[in-house]
Amino acid sequence: NFEEPADAIKYRQSAFSLIAYNFGDMGAMLKGKKPFDASVFSSRADNVAALAKLPHEGFIAGSDQGDTEALAKVWQDKADFDSKMTAFQDHAAALAIAAKSSDQNQIKQAFANTGKSCKGCHDVYKKD
Template identity: 60%
Template sequence: NFKKPEDAVKYRQSAFSLMAYNFGDIGAMLKGKKPYDAATVTVRAENVAALSKLPLEGFIQVKGLDQRDALNKIWDEKARFNEKMQTLQKNASLLVVAAQSGDKRAVQKAFMETGKSCKSCHDNYKQD
């Protein structure tokens, strides 16, 4: 358990931040902003997949807690929210499989699917 409720917010935000860094690096390579390196893509994808399992634990409903960007809708639809997080985890694991195949087209496709998971949750449950 978290020592303070604020630690739960920090925990999930940290996981998302690390995920954005690793996912973003794959994006940079796919967009040609840096040289494409299949081994690096695999490491980044593995990091995203591992990190995607973390944030859910940090979504706790505590009276008076500043939930930052997290909308109250999350608590109204927690089961649906949990499912979306599971879809992200599934897509991230498929991104690892694609990365390991060394097929750049497959990585491109799996990257887009994973990005859709990020976006669909942001569109529904994140402020702005």
């Protein structure tokens, strides 16, 4: 277990950074900012699906205090936060599966669903 709230904050922020890097690169490919490479895209989608499981553990009680953008609302509405985190994990898992198809529409839809679950949580539980 984490020794201090700061350790939990660092843990979840590290996971989010890795998610953002991998997801951002996928977005660059889908938006045509770089060539679409199905193998790289799929490997990044696998990374996001695995990484999506990590941040939740870092939202320990008391870790709304410290160097964090998480709002106290995370702990006030924990059941809703938890279900949004699960939905994100489910969308990321579906994206990893879609990425193994050659159906660009399916991939784009799964990517959009995942992005919406990022934003949906940020809008409510993260400082601007």
